[in-house]
Amino acid sequence: GENVEQHPSTLSVQEGDSAVIKCTYSDSASNYFPWYKQELGKGPQLIIDIRSNVGEKKDQRIAVTLNKTAKHFSLHITETQPEDSAVYFCAARGNTPLVFGKGTRLSVIA
């Protein structure tokens, strides 16, 4: 089955700097890769997703890149703000329900 690895597990950045979170997946059949943001005590919320026929997608300060050959995808947050502090999860779906990485706790220091 699918296995998703996520790095780093924790990340601290200064406000205004960029943050990058990386994930790898194992199943070449996976074709949908969402990213979720989870604030303390709440359910995860989708922030951006990418399909396997696209290499990059942007939404304001957030971008996701996908390298199908290497089986990895990354989340990029530019001009970070304190409200970006949360836990971020990557996920992959192919022939099975979504499989999640273990999460990255992002802290943006003002």
Place this chain on the structure above:
Amino acid sequence: DGGITQSPKYLFRKEGQNVTLSCEQNLNHDAMYWYRQDPGQGLRLIYYSQIVNDFQKGDIAEGYSVSREKKESFPLTVTSAQKNPTAFYLCASSLRAARGSYNEQFFGPGTRLTVL
């Protein structure tokens, strides 16, 4: 106001008791899911259902049971056979769970279960 509701937000039970967590959605989604979240473990799939009266085991189904009698509802029972039931439980739904689908998966607010 559409979405997924989970109740209660906090739940306390004594060891050895079964407990049922509620999940309701009014998004007209076919597929529903239950995840367990532990610190540092990410989201692990317990059960999922693609259609009414049908459900499949996820990665950690032992000690749990579900039912799907209505499209809107997917309750999860944590039985006394579950060795470490204390966790944060998340319910989710999507339009379809079909293979290769791109459907967004929406999450509820979660229920924190503590077994004393």
